[in-house]
Amino acid sequence: MPKIFFVVSGEHESLPFSELEAILEAENVSYRVLEKHTQVLVLEAPKESVKIIADRSALTRICAVEIFRCRAEYSEIIEEAACSPIEDYIREGESFVVRVKRVAGSSPHLSTIKLERKIGEIILSSVGKVKVNLFRPEKTFFGVITDDYFFFGLRLAEILPKPFVERRPKKKPFFHPSAMPAKLSRCMVNLARAKAGDLLLDPFCGTGSILIEAGFIGCKILGCDAKRLMVKGSLRNLTYYGLKPNGLVVADARKPPFTYADCVATDPPYGRSATTMKSTTKEIVYETLQVLAQILPKGGHVCMASPKTIGLSEIGKELGYKHLESHFVYVHRSLTREIAVFKRE
Numbered sequence: 597m598p599k600i601f602f603v604v605s606g607e608h609e610s611l612p613f614s615e616l617e618a619i620l621e622a623e624n625v626s627y628r629v630l631e632k633h634t635q636v637l638v639l640e641a642p643k644e645s646v647k648i649i650a651d652r653s654a655l656t657r658i659c660a661v662e663i664f665r666c667r668a669e670y671s672e673i674i675e676e677a678a679c680s681p682i683e684d685y686i687r688e689g690e691s692f693v694v695r696v697k698r699v700a701g702s703s704p705h706l707s708t709i710k711l712e713r714k715i716g717e718i719i720l721s722s723v724g725k726v727k728v729n730l731f732r733p734e735k736t737f738f739g740v741i742t743d744d745y746f747f748f749g750l751r752l753a754e755i756l757p758k759p760f761v762e763r764r765p766k767k768k769p770f771f772h773p774s775a776m777p778a779k780l781s782r783c784m785v786n787l788a789r790a791k792a793g794d795l796l797l798d799p800f801c802g803t804g805s806i807l808i809e810a811g812f813i814g815c816k817i818l819g820c821d822a823k824r825l826m827v828k829g830s831l832r833n834l835t836y837y838g839l840k841p842n843g844l845v846v847a848d849a850r851k852p853p854f855t856y857a858d859c860v861a862t863d864p865p866y867g868r869s870a871t872t873m874k875s876t877t878k879e880i881v882y883e884t885l886q887v888l889a890q891i892l893p894k895g896g897h898v899c900m901a902s903p904k905t906i907g908l909s910e911i912g913k914e915l916g917y918k919h920l921e922s923h924f925v926y927v928h929r930s931l932t933r934e935i936a937v938f939k940r941e
């Protein structure tokens with residue numbers, strides 16, 4: 597199996613790595629983690645994993661098959677570039693470009709422009725009958741400097757965050773201040789190990805951000821919200837994107853009219869912009885997780901967000917779930933979200 601390195605978003609230190617591994621797990625791809633550095637994950641994984649990640653990840657940016665790796669020093673990089681089999685990755689007559697990026701703060705003594713130029717010259721002189729095309733190259737060689745290392749390979753995919761920006765809450769026909777950004781919603785769907793054809797439930801659907809992202813990866817979607825206004829708004833947003841829910845009803849998440857879901861991704865109310873309707877967030881989270889255990893199959897996953905202060909992971913464990921991971925996402929001075937992933941045992 598080839599070595600593939602993934603450059604991920606720097607907006608959170610652990611979520612992008614977990615999202616990537618959760619996608620591979622959901623899609624039944626076997627892989628092995630070889631190295632983890634700031635914003636770079638190196639895997640031994642089949643080439644098909646690149647398309648899978650590119651099709652559904654919110655937080656991965658670049659996927660490249662590794663040609664060489666070394667310490668982030670000019671002499672080592674140039675030596676490795678000169679003796680690596682780069683000719684195996686480009687054919688006679690093809691055009692190429694070399695792009696080098698630095699993960700913020702890594703090896704500041706290296707110039708990315710100098711490296712691009714120098715490696716480009718090595719490819720031109722060692723491969724022969726290939727040409728540089730800066731704007732529409734057939735092959736893009738990609739290097740990344742992270743911590744004290746340099747990874748170099750052939751870029752197989754570049755994932756742009758633009759579609760998520762275009763689906764931000766304010767761009768949707770129905771807006772509410774409690775809405776979750778599309779990127780985080782997709783990430784939560786991925787952490788819930790959802791895959792195409794699965795039935796994903798969001799029992800606090802709000803404006804439908806999570807259901808929309810699940811619908812985009814081919815899940816069947818099921819939602820409820822205690823507020824009629826939100827259910828109507830959710831349906832309006834889903835319809836806008838051409839998505840049809842399998843069920844969307846006004847209901848209390850603690851007494852849902854559903855008997856089955858393959859997985860759950862959800863963001864219960866915090867009692868700020870979204871009402872907790874006279875209960876506390878802690879009570880709602882406890883009672884909802886309790887009822888979800890009856891709906892999910894054994895091995896089914898729940899990805900839930902809540903304010904850090906309620907101790908989400910402890911509640912899940914107390915209810916008999918296996919707690920797989922928690923990520924803490926700073927929102928503002930008085931709110932840090934815990935995003936926890938549980939597996940029903």
Ligand SMILES: C[S@@+](CC[C@H](N)C(=O)[O-])C[C@H]1O[C@@H](n2cnc3c(N)ncnc32)[C@H](O)[C@@H]1O
Nearest residue numbers: 775776800802803805821822848849863865870
């Ligand atoms: C944080 S918002 C969800 C935001 C949603 N993820 C989105 O992106 O729009 C929480 C939602 O839970 C709803 N809610 C509050 N208590 C509820 C309950 N007991 N059962 C179901 N929904 C409830 C609120 O009306 C609100 O729409």
